[in-house]
Amino acid sequence: MKVSFLVTYYNQKGYVKQSIDSILAIDKPCDWEILIGDDGSTDGTIDEINKYIEQYPSKIKLYIMPREVGKKYDSVKRASANRLNVLQHSTGDIFCTLDGDDYFCDTEFIKEAIRVFNGNSNISVVAFGFKYFGDVEYEKEITLPASLNNKQVDKSYYLKKLYLPAGGCVHRNCFDNDRIEFIKKLGYFDDNNIVVNSLNYGEMFAINRPIYAYRQTVQSVYNSMNKLEQAVLNVQGMDVDIKLVENELKLCIIKRYSSSILLMFMWRKQILNVLGNDKYKKYCEGCITLKPSICYNILNYSNIDKNEFKNTNDMISKVILLKPKLFLKELINYWIRGEKVYEGK
Secondary structure (H helix, E strand, O other): OEEEEEEEEOOOHHHHHHHHHHHHOOOOOOEEEEEEEEOOOOOOHHHHHHHHHHHOOOOEEEEEOOOOOOOOOOHHHHHHHHHHHHHHHOOOOEEEEEEOOOEEOOOOHHHHHHHHHHHOOOEEEEEOEEEEEOOOOOOOEEEOOHHHOOEEEOHHHHHHHOOOOHHHEEEEOOOOHHHHHHHHHHOOOOHHHHHHHHHOOOEEEEOOOOOEEEEOOOOOOOOOOOHHHHHHHHHHHHHHHHHHOOHHHHHHHHHHOHHHHHHHHHOHHHHHHHHOHHHHHHHHHHOHHHOOOHHHHHHOOOOOOHHHHHHHHHHHHHHHHHOHHHHHHHHHHHHHHOOOOOOOO
């Protein structure tokens, strides 16, 4: 068996040593490679990476994505393209992902993952866990519930209720280049999308121990959003996830995002005012590659065609039937607030 470590950077010179050293420190009872994707760094990140390539020329490879000076890029889509680029070059039977400013905080997990994969051909994800660190004043460890430790996890339950970032897992490399090209066209391969995609090909096994140190500031981008913008972002994520799974799992994805769907739909008239023109346009443009897109249809509810209108209303009706109490709660909240802008308080 061979393991591929997929690392992505963009102007993160100060973190290169910690992240790569954390991979080199892992006990690897098999063949291995480190594939590094760089998004056109200009701060010396590439020079730091090359120092490691000089030491391990047969084990570490670098792939640099071109970047036009002065051009504005969608940061999420660029990061996704960077991950997909290195994944496309990987030759491992299993793979791990690492964002350049994070690092692995465990040295034994690859041995354990290989044991699970070798003993269970139906497993596509071994889920460990992660911890927050960095600018926050605390460290918080997150794993799956204790009741799920050292056992196979019902992936339908996971998709409806649970979350781990891709870096806190080890994935079986069980899809081909056609699948990678398909995901490239969608434009998104973020943390949750990576795990959901892997679960389309097998089951999850949980070993509850943090292996991934995730750098988090007190006020992250997501936490700085009001609840309505968070709902928009979540529904856009749902559009991606639905396209990554077979039909029998789609309902699980819808249940996962049901509260965001209802909140976004209920307050659809306020979204433009809350987001502002620039953000509103960004979300609309970000949904183009995802069409048919529920997020796009709600954002443009008064201007969509008859088929899109019907599909959106069918989705809302389905969610109401799935979550009637949640719908009633949001409806009452809307009545109380009237036409005021929803600020997420």
